[in-house]
Amino acid sequence: MERQAAATLPIAQVLPLLEVPHLDREFDYLVPAELDAHAQPGVRVRVRFSGRLVDGYILARLDTSAHEGKLAWLHKVVSPVPVLPPDLLALVERVARRSAGTRADVLRLAIPPRHARAENEDPEATAKAAIPGPPLAAWQRYEHADSYFAALAAHQPARAVWNPVAGEHWWTRLAEAAAVAAAAGRGVVIIVPDQRDLDLVGAACTTLIGDEHVAVLAAGLGPTERYRRWLAVLRGDRRVVVGTRSAIFAPIHDLGLIILWDDGDDSLWEPRSPYPHSRDVAVHRAHLAGAGILLGAFSRTCEAQLLLETGWAHALVAPRDEVRRAAPRVVARADSDIALERDPAARAARIPAFAFQAARAALERGEPVLIQVPRRGYLPAVACQDCREQLRCRRCAGPMELGQRDGAYSCRWCGTAEQQPRCRRCGSVKVRATVIGAKRTAEELGRAFPGVAVITSTGGEGVPVVGPGAALVISTPGVEPPAAEGYGAVLLLDGWLLLGLADLRAGEIALRKWMAAVALARPAAIGGVAAVMADPDNAVVQAMVRWDPGGFAAAELRARAEVGFPPAVRMAVIDGTHAAVSAFLEVMQVPADGEVLGPVPLPWTARPPVIADSVREEGDVERVLVRVPRSGGALLSDALRAAQAVCSSRRETSAVRVQIDPLNIG
Template identity: 55%
Template sequence: MLTVPHLDREFDYLVREEQSDDAQPGVRVRVRFHGRLVDAFVLERRWNTDHQGQLGWLDRVVSPERVLTAEVRRLADAVAARYAGTRPDVLRLAIPPRHARVEKETTSAAASFEVAAPDREQWERYAGGPAFLTALEEGRAARAVWQALPGESWADRIADMAAATVRGGRRVLAVVPDQRDVDALWHSAVERCGAEVVVALSAGLGPTARYRRWLSVLRGGAHVVIGTRSAVFAPVHDLGLVVVWDDGDDTLSEPRAPYPHAREVAMLRAHQLRCAAVIGGFARTAEAHALVRSGWAHDLVASRAVLRERAPRVVALDDDGYEQERDPAARTARLPSVALRAARTALQADRSVLVQVPRRGYVPSLACARCRTVARCRHCTGPLSLTDRLAAGAECRWCGRVDPALRCVRCGSDAVRAVVIGARRTAEEFGRAFPGVPVVTSSGDSIVRTVDGPAGLVIATPGAEPAAPGGYGAALLLDGWALLGRQDLRAAEDTLRRWLAAAALVRPHSDGGTVVVVTEAAIPTVQMLIRWDPVGAAGAELDARAEVGLPPSVHMAALDGTADAVAALLAEAGIPGTGAEPAVASAEVLGPVDLPVGARRPPGLDPAAEVVRMLVRVRREHGLALASALRGATAVLSARREHDPVRVQIDPLHFG
């Protein structure tokens, strides 16, 4: 496949008679293009051509396996149009590399299998839940945004949806953020549908095993397909339901061009196939709520009475004035007495306590104790951190160099302070506060799946919280300012999502479950947590974004490149302008600004080149027109080769 934008089109080749039987639409082939052999797919067979010149011959058929189905091809076209990308880039995400030995293996579909009936009693807690399962069994295109209850076994509920769909004669595709979620959902789906018809796809399998499972999906041997973001393109036959769990997780956004989000691809696929679709989570994103407001999906939520019965009690730092009188230093303490008391109460009841901290490590960020200037590496300007209490010096998190003698570059002081406390340092603090109590840490590469044995303290970073049998007795959400204070437009939404995920692991209030968030109660995000109102939070977030003109109320393109290249791309696209194209006429250009800290530079640029970012905003109904204009302009500039390439991202997760 040709990766340059101006060659993103079909090319005609002649097929020899001996190749004709194998050279069918969807197979991999090799063709000679501009003097070299390149990989390609056969899109269709025709007896005539529009090409005026002499046609070349197909070099060879790599494999007779039809890996590019008509459905996936149509989806790839839609994704490329939606994200101003090229079809070869999308197809690289959709179709894994070939393994010839695996293709020679035979795959047999299960002759007969039994699917357990879904647990309708559990779905009665949700308004319209049983009716939704009935719609899935009947093969209707029911679409919902599902708000999972605290303490809910989300994997079991998705398995219920899968069982209902399979019992109705159709198949299921479920997309989750990471391998731990894949494993949890796989076990639940196998219990209801059987191991012979459930397939899990993820990058951690390795290329050979993943291709083997992908082929079983292609050949019709799978009825329930589970995977991470790239699995959204899996060639599932007769798809009846597509599910996306926890769509606010950043891992569902593809870091490679054209940077699609699995949620958007899944909804595009559901729209094309007229099948059922569900977006679920303990929290709710503004994008998911926009689908409900538009009428494309409906709410699948529990009543407030059921929610109060299932939710733990949530206490903020300054909820109780009496508590402030008892502990005047609580507002500035990292471990105020209310948090310590909740932990002791749970431990005395022989229940584990979950402590969520924003960052892993010991002290992941340092600053000058006198002037608060952030400590940075002398060689690469990366952030300095302490790896443990006895570290010989501060270590750079970027280049790994150790600085044994820190000195502030602004005031010259050699005194340092911690900006953020990591999970390992927090474990030390709780170990001293609760002597004799087991302490478990879960973060980064050392994630603990479940905690068994005697009650103890579990120190975990967001997303790494282990499950506890029966639920935790209490959860302490520390350093909320580190999450809420991030320079990110999605900071509040993401913070609430992480808090709700941790709080959902705690026992109900009627069983003594308590969540203590060490942050001021007056903050709106904290109030949404106290009321356990993710739907209200998503509605408020959507309104706020509409007020300031941010997605999903509008469509926005981020253009990263040199100033000259970005200007040339905008000029070629006719933005801004007064032409007949509505997207061009209504487009609003913002910038240029410096490339945000942490954003990757566009590939292929001179390291010394200065990179800027421009934003282009249009009304929501003009999103496809904007993407088309930028896509066409990128192809023209690619052919001219007069400017450096520009990275185009449509509705990126982070703007700065």
């Protein structure tokens, strides 16, 4: 029996999920009559393409097709659930263009894999209580907060960059902001960097808004439960979404507010193509939906500062007297060896004398002390005692480390162990530590302060909260546990390590990590002190002492504008073998006001996996930078997409990786 096409709108416009850039376009298929009811825009389908079955989404149903040849039949409707609503499709298209990527790649980030069991379950039918207006008394310390929340309640696209004062319970403040928009009948999306922050914000939102209105999208839920909650958001059963990076695409109904916490955290940058940053996606989504946005962090990124200086957003900050009243006393000093010699206990703990004294005073008052160490482990970096050459692995040339006292040295890259590493330059077997890790620091402080509890909080072994009483808390950046009554002292060790990073954002990264830790200290009025082990004349340290993230971000943005680095300009990074990069530049139409920099060799540690297979056969990896004024960003993205399509259609053997405004340039 001959197949019959659907009686109305018999053509389905399908976007196949193909990996090649030159096929990032729609294809027309005939809709069989038996699939007519379910083959609606937004549903998942399978189609036959070039002799094989591939997944795709229906974008539209049409009366006629512009294709003059014979059309293939739609093979299957995978699910009748329209998981790609029009507003999400518009966002996907905007992000793909901004990132010079394909829609298929963005869709893989935006829509989770299907789980049939979750789709076949009956939707919940529980009654939902009304969301009351939240208390906003704590927001009164911030200028213009009243007008901001009044605009949100009136369904206006209020946009702000918020820098909370030290000691602020930021997770509760974010929940209150979400409750304002939710009480006005609007949807809210809250994005945080990691699971630790997700637990805090999720609990605060559940308490203030109600469990029946909040969907927490966490990776730890498992794929089925996560997809079940994602479907509840799609149906409109949840008004507030709290999640990590990928939740920025959550299909919330009637979006009124996007909240993003700590946009400087590199966890918010997507490591998969086309490498979008959650902040950029949030800005585009807020613009498309006419929604408000709130970017919050103790520090401030250059990107957030640019939003303020262009007038796209406004600052929510406290007056200077309120900032000083909430902050601890910040002291910066790099003690000399002579000062260490005066205090044997300080020398044994490898902490400068002035910081050691601050810690001792807090412990004597029965208050906990936080010590931030930039690296976890025991001795994460070791060198030759004689010639000071860093010890490298014999197998892969990776850096060697000592995991624990009296243990074996091992490579941080490949894990190869050596009982006694030998210097490749001078042959010596004598080893010295160049960086002290959290475990070694905890060991030394335990000896320096006998009888005091020592708590270690590092990645994978984080502590949720520290109770009252004297204790030493050794933590790596990002997992500092809050203290129930605040820390009496916060010590920031090895400041030179963060400030000396070979990274465009080194100062920004250091200030962000330091301010997040120091914000956990008690105010100066009741003895709170923070000690920074770094050069007090450094601009980052001075911003820390003044508690002035806005001033530092403004100066940093001006400096980047002078030398032509993002976000003052739009910059593309192209990585690949010499042959691949050369072929790419030959077909790329660089904008008239664009500038090509390079190529330069790319260090081994920065080489992308996408081109790793061809490196050995075709030579080393190179990097080329292409920068244009911000006004030419769209033209640059279009040129990059067109060049990728041409190279893809030619079936080039070597791949290139293209990133727009990546986190790391050098």
